[in-house]
Every structure is written in C-alpha cells, then in structure tokens.
Amino acid sequence: MKSSKEVGIKGYAGYVPRYRISPTEIGEVWGKDGARMGKGLNIQSKSVPSPDEDVISISIQAAKWAVKRAKLRGEDIGAIYVGSESHPYAVKPTATIVAAAVGATPYLTAADYEFACKAGTAAFQTCMGLVASGMIKNGMAIGSDTSQGAPGDALEYSAAAGGAAFIIGADDLIAKINYTTSFTTDTPDFWRREGQKYPSHGGRFTGQPAYFKHIAGCTNVLFEETGTEPDDFDYAVFHQPNGKFPVKIAKKMGFTMEQIGPGLLVPRIGNTYSGAVPLGLAATLDVAEPGSRILVTSYGSGAGSDSFDIEVTDRIEEIRERDVPSVEDVISNSVYISYAMYAKFREKIDRGEW
Amino acid sequence: MTIPRFWREIKQRYKGIGVECGNCQRVYFPPREVCPHCRRESIGKMKERELTGKGKVITYTEIHEPMSDFKMMTPYIMAIVEMDEDVRMTGQLVDIEYEDVEPGLEVDVTIRRLGEESPSGIIYYGYKFVPIR
Amino acid sequence: MRDVAIIGIGETKIGELWDMSLRELGIEAGLSAIRDAGVKGEEIEKIYIGNMSAGRLINQEHIAPMIADYAGLDDVPSVRIESGGASGGMALTEGYMSVASGIHDIVVVGGAEKMTDVGDQEAKKILSATADWEWESVFGATFDSLYAMMARYHMLTHGTSKEQLASVSVKNHAHGALNPNAQFQREVPMKFVMGAPIVSDPLSMFDCAPLSDGAAAVVLCPAGKAESYMGEPVKILGTGMGADHMAVHDRRELDAMKATRQAGTKAFSLAGLKPKDMDFAEVHDNYTISEIMAIEDLGFFPKGEGGPATERGDTSLNEKVSINTSGGLKAKGQPVGAVGLNQAVEAVIQLRGDAGKRQVDDAEYGLIHNMGGTGASAVVHILGRWN
Known part of the structure; x- marks a missing residue:
C-alpha cells in the first residue's frame, strides 16, 4: 500500500x-x-x-x-x-x-x-x-x-x-513511510474473552502458524511490491513476544543481528505487546543516521502483521x-x-x- | 470525588493550566478569579497560563498511614514543589527512593492514576512528580 | 463593648466513648457548665456550638438545635460554628462578641465531636477535608503528611530535631498524667516516643494527637453581672482571629503559622498584655510540630527556638511558661470541634486555682490557642484571674 x-x-x-x-x-x-x-x-x-x-x-x-x-x-x-x-x-x-x-x-x-x-x-x-x-x-x-x-x-x-x-x-x-503492507488471517493463537482477567493461548501453536507465518508473509509482500531485499535496509524491527522469535525470523529472512539490534528491546524490558514494535522503532530512530532505511513488521494474534518501509530524513538530528x-x-x-x-x-x- | 467535580478540573490535573495576573504577572495554580495581591486591580485580567511542569522540591514526607484510597501505593512520598513559575504545588513524588529525596531536587510532572471512584467507577488521573535525571 | 466573664465550665471525659452519642456528649458538657454557673434555663439567650463535621461523622447536620432540644432548651436559639479544628475557639469568640456587644447576657458556648462512630481511616479522611481537598488531599496528602512537611521544613530551616519534637509529646503526656479528664493519663518515656512507628516521616505515632470523642462548654455573661452567679468567674481579656491560605503550598512560610501570629497579636493588643505576662498557655498541639510553631508564633520563644526550649524543659509545668498543662490534644485528647472549649475549661480551672497536681503557681493570665485545618484559621483568647 x-x-x-x-x-x-x-x-x-x-x-x-x-x-x-x-x-x-x-x-x-x-x-x-x-x-x-x-x-x-x-x-x-x-x-x-x-x-x-x-x-x-x-x-x-x-x-x-x-x-x-x-x-x-x-x-x-x-x-x-x-x-x-x-x-x-x-x-x-x-x-x-x-x-x-x-x-x-x-x-x-x-x-x-x-x-x-x-x-x-x-x-x-x-x-x-x-x-x-x-x-x-x-x-x-x-x-x-x-x-x-x-x-x-x-x-x-x-x-x-x-x-x-x-x-x-x-x-x-x-522519517518518510515509503510503503506499508498488511497480512491478515483468522488464526486463533492467543486471545482474551470479554470479562476474563488473563489471556489464553495456544502454546506452541503461537509459533509457526501464527507469528512466523504472518511476519514472513507480510514482510515478503513488502519486498515484492517495493522490489527490496533485506540488504536494502539498515535496520529492522520485528514484533518481539520474547527474545527468540524475532532473532529467529530475522535470520531466516536474511537479516543480521546488527540490523535488528537497536530495536530489540525485549531482552531488557520483556514483551510490551502493542508497545513492542513502536518502542523498537523509537529506539531505532534514536540511533539511525539520516538516510538510513528501516523495515518494521508487527504481529498481532488473531492474527495479522503490518510492515513498513521507513526512510530517515536529515531532520532526525534536529529533533x-x-x-x-x-x-x-x-x-x-x-x-x-x-x-x-x-x-x-x-x-x-x-x-x-x- | 464525584464525576463532575473531577471532570471540571481536568485541565488543571492533566495539563497544569494555572493563571497569570495581568496586573502583577504573578502565576497561580490552581486558577484564581482574583489575585490575592492585586485584588480589584486583577479582576478580569487573570489569564490562563500553562505551567512548564518543572520545579524543585521544597519539603517532603513519606506517608506510612495513608487514606484508604492510597493503600496500594503505601509507603509513598508527598512533596511541596516550587515550580519554575514561582508557584507551589502539592503532589506525589514517584519513581524515586525516599532516601534519595532532598530539598532542591529537580522534578518534572508526569500524569499518573490518582485513584478511582470504585472498582467499577471512573479512574482519576492527574499530575505527580518524577525526578529529572 | 462590655467586658465578658466565663462563669461556668463543663466537660465530658475525652476518649473512645463508645456508649455516648454526640447528643449525649453535648448535653453532658452543657448541663454541667450551666450547673457550675448556677444559671437557670430561662436566662440562657443563645447557644453556640463548635463542631467540625457531624454531617460526615454521624450523618447529622443542624446539630445545634438538636443538642439544645435534648438539653431541654428547645426555645433557646442556637447555631453551629465550623472552622475545622478551630470550631470550638471560633464559637467562643462568637459567644464573647454577642455578650460584649450587649445583645445577649447569658450565653452558652459548647463544642462537641463524635469521631468514633466511623472507623479511624474514615475519621482521618474527614479530618483531612479541613485541608484543601481538591488540591492537597486528592493527590494523596493526608492531614498528617501536611504537618509532616511543615515539620521537615522546620527541621531543615532551624535544625529542629526529632528528639525536640518528641519532647513535646513526652511533656504533654507527663501533664496529661496529672489530669483526671485526659484520654491518656500516663507518662511515656522518650525512648518509647522515639521508637514509635512512622505515620508520615518525620512524624511518628507519638507526634500525632488521637482522634477522640468529647465535648466541653462554658457559660458567658457580662463581667458586671458575673459575681451574681454561683461559679467563680474568669475574665476574657482579649480575643483575636487569624487567617492564611487554605493550602499549605500557597503559604510562603512553611515553618510558621501566620494565622496564629495574627490571632495572637490581636488578642495581646486587646488585653494590653505581652507573651511574657502569660503564666500558662493551652496551644493547639494536634502534632508536636504544631506546638513548637505555636509557642514561637505566639511570641513565647523566637522562631527556631521552640524545639530547644521544649527540650530544655522551659515549657513544662511551672517552668518558664507552662504549656499545655491539661496534656494538650496529644494526651488530653482531640475531639476536634470541642478542642477550643476544652482549652477554655483548662484555663478556667487554672485561673480558679482548681488544677490540683497540675496547678500553675499563682496563675494570673493564661492564653488559649486553637487552630483550624493546617493553619488556615486560628483563634486566640487571653483569660485572666478574677481578682
């Protein structure tokens, strides 16, 4: 899009x-x-x-x-x-x-x-x-x-x-947002019913058919439609329910630890859910040089992903x-x-x- | 607090909107209709002024015997803070250990949960102070 | 203006009076004052009742006619006066002025508070409402905490120590031990006070007065007619009220009570007397820091000297100036709206020479100081021996 x-x-x-x-x-x-x-x-x-x-x-x-x-x-x-x-x-x-x-x-x-x-x-x-x-x-x-x-x-x-x-x-x-894609399915991997205090989840079902499938699906659409590949990005931020999943998907898709490092906050603060990708992006913007390009892919259970192709401008230094x-x-x-x-x-x- | 009583003061509690006397330029928080110094000279000249939210601690205490609504925060720190605008406010000082509080400590406002009407009632938000690091 | 005398006093026990209602407290104090004065019901022209918060404490407003009615005085006009903790003292001033002005001859002034019909948490919350609810209490500031912040400031500014605060408590308990009407009639050692649990740092449990049930009353009449009644009269020589900002943070001085200073100055000038003329004073020690500030602001000691003076023993019975011979709010108890009248009763007892073991030698002049909220209102009276 x-x-x-x-x-x-x-x-x-x-x-x-x-x-x-x-x-x-x-x-x-x-x-x-x-x-x-x-x-x-x-x-x-x-x-x-x-x-x-x-x-x-x-x-x-x-x-x-x-x-x-x-x-x-x-x-x-x-x-x-x-x-x-x-x-x-x-x-x-x-x-x-x-x-x-x-x-x-x-x-x-x-x-x-x-x-x-x-x-x-x-x-x-x-x-x-x-x-x-x-x-x-x-x-x-x-x-x-x-x-x-x-x-x-x-x-x-x-x-x-x-x-x-x-x-x-x-x-x-x-930062300019050059492009965005979404990938949405009905996948009940994690939910909380009305009136319930704590969420429920499908255990290991939250992995392959949920997190990995949607993040990869959404990111690949962005690659295809924008004609990009992992090397074109200086940084990448993936949803981080734990410290393992984002590292695994990054490696699988061809990203390096250097690319995901600045936005990988989960080892220190845990999973901040809706805050996770926005915080990861904010932390990446804190260190990104003008002209650098950031790939962002979120994941929400239920399920869907949104990807963004973001390009940092010169103004970043100023603010x-x-x-x-x-x-x-x-x-x-x-x-x-x-x-x-x-x-x-x-x-x-x-x-x-x- | 009842709903209208809280709602009426949202501007003060979320944004620190006080007033400045158009006659002597003294700043007041919460807003006053009349400047206690200029009295009739100030009537109609009190204009809104948003505080910067920054100030320094004048005096403080740690509360061990709270009112019932504040039990979950206990013990907690209260302080009287002199704002940059030379007006003072009373509020909780959070995200700091009591032994690190001292007069002159520089603080900034943050918005936190102040309390709730009841578990099914409305939640009150308002200013508290955090140390500037 | 006519001179005014107190010709009768009465008070209830103070404490957790589980079997007594506000109505009964008010009547007991009022009737004993009337009996002491020897006035007849039909002579009473007006009743003033000091009370902080019957509305919230017992769900009853309009308490003055209620108490008057049950005292058998249903045809005597009455009114309730509220000024937080100073309600009692303010009621006394209203009574004084109505007699001094010539409007009334015989006036009964009472004060009553029933604190224990609600839980102590709720009572504390209600007391906190005499501070600025919207701009202090809502943010979590308890009544204790506002005084604690003044104490902290006083300590920072003048080097007042925790031991000096504690010495107020030790002294007032020592005095209370001599007062058969006190809530706490026992001495407490310094070590015990210093080791008490913190309420709001630096104030601990023994820095805070209890919340009590109780009532007290006096009967006033023109000085010219005082000798025609039974009770031994005492003169009211001066009265003064003081005011300050409602919220503590709006006051530029956090180590002093402007309202106390103002009330004291006015009362001394009306009486033509000076602090050094006073043989004793009952001051509003709802917290230990309050007494230290009060004895400074009333001119008994220079600012910053209240702590050391107390520690030295200058304010103990029959020392430099006897402060809170009754035990004060700390030991005699704190039935909030009655406090000003409890103080008046103690002053009359001292000036009549009826104080027994706690008698101030040759007491000629005494001062009573009553404060509202965190100091937004204060009232001072100066009383003198009849002869």
Whole structure:
C-alpha cells in the first residue's frame, strides 16, 4: 500500500515503567528454573508498571514527549488512535484522555484500537490514510500495553509494560513511510474473552502458524511490491513476544543481528505487546543516521502483521536535541523488585473491600 | 470525588493550566478569579497560563498511614514543589527512593492514576512528580 | 463593648466513648457548665456550638438545635460554628462578641465531636477535608503528611530535631498524667516516643494527637453581672482571629503559622498584655510540630527556638511558661470541634486555682490557642484571674 502523498513521522517518543523483575525471581515462586526459562526466552528482565501506571498514563507520557519533540501544539493534532489490549476501560476511550492531556481536544477524531500486539501499527496505517487523503494535518498513533500474564503461566515471564507515540504527518518529516503492507488471517493463537482477567493461548501453536507465518508473509509482500531485499535496509524491527522469535525470523529472512539490534528491546524490558514494535522503532530512530532505511513488521494474534518501509530524513538530528529522553535513557532508569512487590504492584493481591 | 467535580478540573490535573495576573504577572495554580495581591486591580485580567511542569522540591514526607484510597501505593512520598513559575504545588513524588529525596531536587510532572471512584467507577488521573535525571 | 466573664465550665471525659452519642456528649458538657454557673434555663439567650463535621461523622447536620432540644432548651436559639479544628475557639469568640456587644447576657458556648462512630481511616479522611481537598488531599496528602512537611521544613530551616519534637509529646503526656479528664493519663518515656512507628516521616505515632470523642462548654455573661452567679468567674481579656491560605503550598512560610501570629497579636493588643505576662498557655498541639510553631508564633520563644526550649524543659509545668498543662490534644485528647472549649475549661480551672497536681503557681493570665485545618484559621483568647 503506497499512499498517494508523501507521509511519514514528525515526532515520536517511548516510555517504559521504571520497575523490573527477573525470570529467576518469578521462577522461584513457582518452583521453576527461572534463569533457564529466561535464557530460553532471551529475557533478562521485564518491565513492571507501578500501581499508578496503566495504558492511559503510559500513553500520555509518550504522547506528551512526542508532541514536544515534534514542536507541535496539542491543537495541531487532528486524530489520536491508541492501540492496546489492556485499555483500563472496557468502554470509554483511552484516546480521549490522551487527547485532553496533550491539549488536542475538542477538534479531533479519536478512538481506541485492539488487535492484540499490532494495534499500535494499525493506528499508524489509519493516521497515514487520514493524512494522505488530506483529511487531517497530523495524527498520533500510539501503541501501549500493561500486558497481563496469569500468575504461574509462561506469559508471566514476558508480559511487560510500555508504549510509544508517533506523530504522523506530511511535512517536517524525520522519517518518510515509503510503503506499508498488511497480512491478515483468522488464526486463533492467543486471545482474551470479554470479562476474563488473563489471556489464553495456544502454546506452541503461537509459533509457526501464527507469528512466523504472518511476519514472513507480510514482510515478503513488502519486498515484492517495493522490489527490496533485506540488504536494502539498515535496520529492522520485528514484533518481539520474547527474545527468540524475532532473532529467529530475522535470520531466516536474511537479516543480521546488527540490523535488528537497536530495536530489540525485549531482552531488557520483556514483551510490551502493542508497545513492542513502536518502542523498537523509537529506539531505532534514536540511533539511525539520516538516510538510513528501516523495515518494521508487527504481529498481532488473531492474527495479522503490518510492515513498513521507513526512510530517515536529515531532520532526525534536529529533533534529538529537544529535551525528550531517548528510549535508552528511559530504559536505563530501572530498579529491580521482588515477586512480592510485583504482586502488589500488579494487584495480584486480593485486597478485598477497603 | 464525584464525576463532575473531577471532570471540571481536568485541565488543571492533566495539563497544569494555572493563571497569570495581568496586573502583577504573578502565576497561580490552581486558577484564581482574583489575585490575592492585586485584588480589584486583577479582576478580569487573570489569564490562563500553562505551567512548564518543572520545579524543585521544597519539603517532603513519606506517608506510612495513608487514606484508604492510597493503600496500594503505601509507603509513598508527598512533596511541596516550587515550580519554575514561582508557584507551589502539592503532589506525589514517584519513581524515586525516599532516601534519595532532598530539598532542591529537580522534578518534572508526569500524569499518573490518582485513584478511582470504585472498582467499577471512573479512574482519576492527574499530575505527580518524577525526578529529572 | 462590655467586658465578658466565663462563669461556668463543663466537660465530658475525652476518649473512645463508645456508649455516648454526640447528643449525649453535648448535653453532658452543657448541663454541667450551666450547673457550675448556677444559671437557670430561662436566662440562657443563645447557644453556640463548635463542631467540625457531624454531617460526615454521624450523618447529622443542624446539630445545634438538636443538642439544645435534648438539653431541654428547645426555645433557646442556637447555631453551629465550623472552622475545622478551630470550631470550638471560633464559637467562643462568637459567644464573647454577642455578650460584649450587649445583645445577649447569658450565653452558652459548647463544642462537641463524635469521631468514633466511623472507623479511624474514615475519621482521618474527614479530618483531612479541613485541608484543601481538591488540591492537597486528592493527590494523596493526608492531614498528617501536611504537618509532616511543615515539620521537615522546620527541621531543615532551624535544625529542629526529632528528639525536640518528641519532647513535646513526652511533656504533654507527663501533664496529661496529672489530669483526671485526659484520654491518656500516663507518662511515656522518650525512648518509647522515639521508637514509635512512622505515620508520615518525620512524624511518628507519638507526634500525632488521637482522634477522640468529647465535648466541653462554658457559660458567658457580662463581667458586671458575673459575681451574681454561683461559679467563680474568669475574665476574657482579649480575643483575636487569624487567617492564611487554605493550602499549605500557597503559604510562603512553611515553618510558621501566620494565622496564629495574627490571632495572637490581636488578642495581646486587646488585653494590653505581652507573651511574657502569660503564666500558662493551652496551644493547639494536634502534632508536636504544631506546638513548637505555636509557642514561637505566639511570641513565647523566637522562631527556631521552640524545639530547644521544649527540650530544655522551659515549657513544662511551672517552668518558664507552662504549656499545655491539661496534656494538650496529644494526651488530653482531640475531639476536634470541642478542642477550643476544652482549652477554655483548662484555663478556667487554672485561673480558679482548681488544677490540683497540675496547678500553675499563682496563675494570673493564661492564653488559649486553637487552630483550624493546617493553619488556615486560628483563634486566640487571653483569660485572666478574677481578682
């Protein structure tokens, strides 16, 4: 899918909560070899939101920084879409609260998205369409999650929190989005039913017929339609439910560790779901030189992938100086907590009625 | 807090919109209709002013006996912060260990969950402070 | 303006009074003050009742006529006065002014609070509502925490120590041990106070006054008629109120209470007296830091000297100035809206020479200081011996 008009990224920022827990610490509680588990998943620690953090607060922090970095005012934003599978409200948008917090209300359109881990990139595409059609000047796409892992479940070792916000527009671009493709099927590999607290998954079924098939399918369409190959890209960001899958798919498709390194955050912060690819892209933009090209492919269970061919402009250097922390700055500010503290933070302690 | 009471102050709680007296240029947060210094001279001259959100800690405490709504955060740190605009605010100081707090600590605002009406009620968001690193 | 005298006093026990309602507390204190004065029901022209939050604590508004009614005074006009913790003192001022002005002759002023019909968490939350709810409490600031931040600031600015704060508590418990009406009638050693669990750093459990049930009342009349009644009269020589910003963060001084200073200055000037003339003072020690600030702001000690003075023992019974001989809010107890009247009752007991083991020698003048919220309102009265 190529937009009829040049569109791209004007500003961006990522946010990850400060607290971390290690697989070893989690494993100890459940009588598992957590260290080995972590090694298998290639996760050394995962981020944990403090009790006052949720998708709304994470999205607001990222959105405020992105607006600042793009040197825009809130009222310049014509659309806000927030992708997440852990919106604090089942009914009542995260996007309206973000809009109020950045000062974008009331003249904008806004909605929440849910498409498992790819809701954030779905928001990208919507904003691209609105900008390219001339309906809005600037749109904000946010991917953010405080994902849930049932206590003792394999997901508990990886389900983390974080998010990133991107401002999509047609002028003052720091990166052009040259092309985007999508690949969508009905594949029930991971889901959460209405009213359920924790998601369910198909175990090993989440691998081959789900993650790998969709990422490869979507990326290959992009290669074909744009006439590119892995060598044409300086960087690549793949969805990262753990530290193993993205490395495996990258190698299989012909990408090197150097290409995926800057965007591979999962070993340090865990799987931030809808926030994972947006955060990986933000971290890559933090280090990308002008002119470099980035391939991005997200994956959302259920299932689908979105791929993007992104080209960094000279303007990237300019906006790095604007008093907004890099993803590395944010991630490196971390503190390890115990499982007991984690249980308190994530409200896994039943506190009854107070 | 009831819904309208929270909703009415969203601008203050999410964006730190205060006022500046058109007469003496003093900044107030939350907004006031009348400048306590200029009184009648200020009427009709109080204009909106968005705070930068940056300031420094004047005094602080760590709360061990909270009101019931804040139990999950306990212990937590409260501070009085002098903002760059020379106006002071009370708020929680988060993402820092208590032993690292000291007067003069430079902080920035962030938006966090302040509380909720009930498990099925609305969630209140608003400013808290984080250290500038 | 006429001179005004207190001719009768009464108060209930203070504490967790499980078997007493607000109505009963108010009546017991009021009736004992009326009996002490020896006035007849039909002589009473007006009743003022100080109360912080009956609406939230017992779900009852409009409590003044309720208490008057059950005291058998259903034809006496009454009104409730609210100014947070200063409700009692403010009610006393209203009563004083109505007598001084010549509008009324015999006036009963009471204060009552029933704190324990709600849980202590809820009571604390209600007390916190006397701070700025929307711009302090909503963000998680408890009442304790606002005083803790003032304490921290006082410590940073003047070098006031935790031991000095604790010495307020030790002294007031020592005084309370001598007061048969006090909630806590036992001494507590320094070590115990210092080791108490933290409530809001630097304040620990023994830096904070309890939340209590209780009521107190006085009967006022024109000084010219005071000797015709039974109770031994005491003169009200001066009164003053003070004000400040509602929220602590809006005050430029965090180590002082402007409202206290203002109220004290006014009361001293009306009385034509100075701090050094005072033999004793009941000050609003809802927290230990409050007493330290109060004795500075009232002029008993220079700013920053309140801590060292207390530690030296200058404020103990029959030392330089006897502060909180009743035990203060810390040991006598804190029935919030009644506090100002509890203080008045103690002052009258001292000036009548009826204080027994806690009697201030040759007490001629005493001051009572009552504060609302975190210091947005304050009221001071200066009382003098009849002869």
